[in-house]
Amino acid sequence: MARTVDPERHEARRLVIIDAALTRFAADGYHGATTAAICREAGIGSGTFFHYFPTKLDLLLAILELGTGEVEEWFAAQEGRADAARVVAEFVERTAREATDPRMPGFVRAVGAVVAEPRVAAALERDERVQAHGLCGWIEAARRAGEVRTDLPAERLSQWVMVVLDGYLARLAADGLDAAAEREQLGDTVARLLAPAGA
Template sequence: MPRPIDPALRRARRLQIIDAGLTAFAEHGYAGATTAEICRIAGIGSGTFFHHFPTKNSLLVAILELGVEETIAFFTARDPQRPPRQVLSDYVEHAVGDLADPRAAGFITVVGGLTAHPEIAAALQADEDTTRSRLRDVVAAAQQQGQVRDDLPADRLAVWIMLLVDGFASRVTTGGFDVRTEAPLLQEQVGALLDGPRSTPTTPC
């Protein structure tokens, strides 16, 4: 008599709304995206939206939390035997893969500077912290194995990897920047970052 409600349906509906939110936020920014448009994209009524997310804020937070989960999943799935330097390269490739969806790129650039609502700021910080600490660990491992320069602390290198990815994302939204074409150059830049400055040309033969 009670309710054999399918939790999978609920989850699917949530994802449907999250997807619509990603689209709308990427296109108009957080404040510029209206819940009405998100509902239109998701093909639902406004009541349904708020049935699943108590506030617009909470939708953004949910999207960010999904990103955190994905980041954790990525690093968790790494083969422990794989050389750390390769893992860093894999990460960049993984990030590029995400950015192949222009909505992801738009979302990243658009959401970057949200500090107004504390909940959002906290979620953004959590996202940042997760990626940063995971990258730092891998960088540190690579340093220990001599695969990465060690004149800079692992944390700083981790931040710079994120910097390069963010810069890359910021270009995706402008026209004439093909993710696949430019990906090798991104890898090249990350490589230069991790190798450090070219040994002085004084090196004799």
């Protein structure tokens, strides 16, 4: 009788809810996406929802952390590579690929609606730190290899790479850009940004 807690089943369902939430948040915004709508999308009852997440906000945070974790893992997987400039370029490509999910820009906007919440601010900060730190290391290495301009410190350069990446995501949301057509251009823009002074 005693249903042993099945961690796999639990995790699978958790992911279903996260995916449903991503869809609803992206389409309707954080406040526009009611827990009821998320439950409907996930095919669960409202009571079940709160078995998995104590709060609607916790669900948002879970999605955020999932993303941060993936970035962390990605950088961890690059450890030891010698072609620093290539790593930076591949990170940009990776981000562009992520942005291919049509829900991404909407989700980013949804998160923006709740940054006043300290826990969201913290999660966002951590995400940015992970990205900035990851980028910074490789940009520094590329700089030493003479593949990147030296008039600015690596920290600021990685911030500016993130400026372009964030802007790219924002313009996708605004329908100003076509994700498929502009992925290449994104790489070129970052290249121009990082190019040594007299290239």
